[in-house]
Amino acid sequence: MTRAEIVIPRPDDMHLHLRDEAMLRAVTPASARNFGRAVIMPNLVPPVVSRADVSAYRARILAAVPDGTPFEPLMTMYLTEASDPDEIAAAHAAGEIVSMKLYPAGATTNSDSGVRDIDRVMPVLEKMAEIGLPLCVHGEVTDAEIDIFDREAVFVERVLAPLRRRLPELRVVMEHVTTADGIDYVRDSGGDIAATMTVQHLALNRNALLAGGIRPHNYCLPVLKRERHRLALRAAAMSGDPRFFLGTDSAPHPRHTKEAACGCAGCFTAPVALGILAQIFEQERALERLPDYVAGHGPDFYGLPTSTARTRLVRSEEPVDLPTRVSAEGMDVEVFDPGFDVHWRAEPLE
Numbered sequence: 001m002t003r004a005e006i007v008i009p010r011p012d013d014m015h016l017h018l019r020d021e022a023m024l025r026a027v028t029p030a031s032a033r034n035f036g037r038a039v040i041m042p043n044l045v046p047p048v049v050s051r052a053d054v055s056a057y058r059a060r061i062l063a064a065v066p067d068g069t070p071f072e073p074l075m076t077m078y079l080t081e082a083s084d085p086d087e088i089a090a091a092h093a094a095g096e097i098v099s100m101k102l103y104p105a106g107a108t109t110n111s112d113s114g115v116r117d118i119d120r121v122m123p124v125l126e127k128m129a130e131i132g133l134p135l136c137v138h139g140e141v142t143d144a145e146i147d148i149f150d151r152e153a154v155f156v157e158r159v160l161a162p163l164r165r166r167l168p169e170l171r172v173v174m175e176h177v178t179t180a181d182g183i184d185y186v187r188d189s190g191g192d193i194a195a196t197m198t199v200q201h202l203a204l205n206r207n208a209l210l211a212g213g214i215r216p217h218n219y220c221l222p223v224l225k226r227e228r229h230r231l232a233l234r235a236a237a238m239s240g241d242p243r244f245f246l247g248t249d250s251a252p253h254p255r256h257t258k259e260a261a262c263g264c265a266g267c268f269t270a271p272v273a274l275g276i277l278a279q280i281f282e283q284e285r286a287l288e289r290l291p292d293y294v295a296g297h298g299p300d301f302y303g304l305p306t307s308t309a310r311t312r313l314v315r316s317e318e319p320v321d322l323p324t325r326v327s328a329e330g331m332d333v334e335v336f337d338p339g340f341d342v343h344w345r346a347e348p349l350e
């Protein structure tokens, strides 16, 4: 194929970190350009835990969106052991949030305020099941004795499956699923569950993190896994199963905090996500499945209409020059590099 193009509904990013202040201003334009809507993660410092926090953060995001770019942040609230079921129900009823986010305390970036004991949040989860408000889950256990490559599979077995047996009506999104175990669980366990998958977990296996030198910009949580897991993720993404959809988990950190003795977890993929995904779906001869993966299944799960705006994906003979860095206000953020040529680029249409 030399030059080709496809026009698809404007994609939505169902898992995104935009941060705050200078970083928020630096990274928001890339997401607003490529995506019509995004589910915004609440792991700021301090976290987004109240209705007032949600509305103030939403206003700061909108202020960072370039003029004339339509972009709708879909807000989430950070679940803590002090979360109040009535406040959450009120936020949901008022359309202020699309989900609650569960971080096991200590599992990932800015998760210290997260949940230590699931029993303590059962009243909130029961209320959410009753009103149909989804729970977005960072699905990893935090026990020091569990190997980091096993933490997702162990979470499914010890936390998620028992929770869903206890509360089968709870709607759940297993965020950034990375293992065949997670994929199998979402596909086979029944009930109202879905999963997001990132760009980096479809593009790379753990060799890209560790072979031939350590590559901190490929470090994220859950950590990249073995090839067989990447292949299971690819198969799920290409299967057309509506329970699987894009959440980039684009997670910017200042460059010096990743290129460090103890580097931060997170890959900044927002500027390049769509081109890389088109490349991957083309490679798998499944381009016709891309629109549902990036623009159909996600909004469907959240009860939102598919976007009526359009995006054109253009394939060129020559590889695209991918941006390597975003700099603003003295802040440097390295853009994710998939390590292979990308011939596709996304152009938002009016």
Ligand SMILES: NC(=O)N[C@@H](CC(=O)O)C(=O)O
Binding pocket: 017, 043, 108, 109, 138, 219, 220, 221, 222, 249, 251, 252, 265, 266, 267
């Ligand atoms: N994915 C990551 O590696 N990092 C995310 C947190 C998260 O989504 O777990 C971040 O906020 O930096």
Ligand SMILES: [Zn+2]
Binding pocket: 108, 138, 175, 176, 221, 222
């Ligand atoms: Zn996470």
Ligand SMILES: [Zn+2]
Binding pocket: 015, 016, 017, 041, 249, 251
């Ligand atoms: Zn994330």
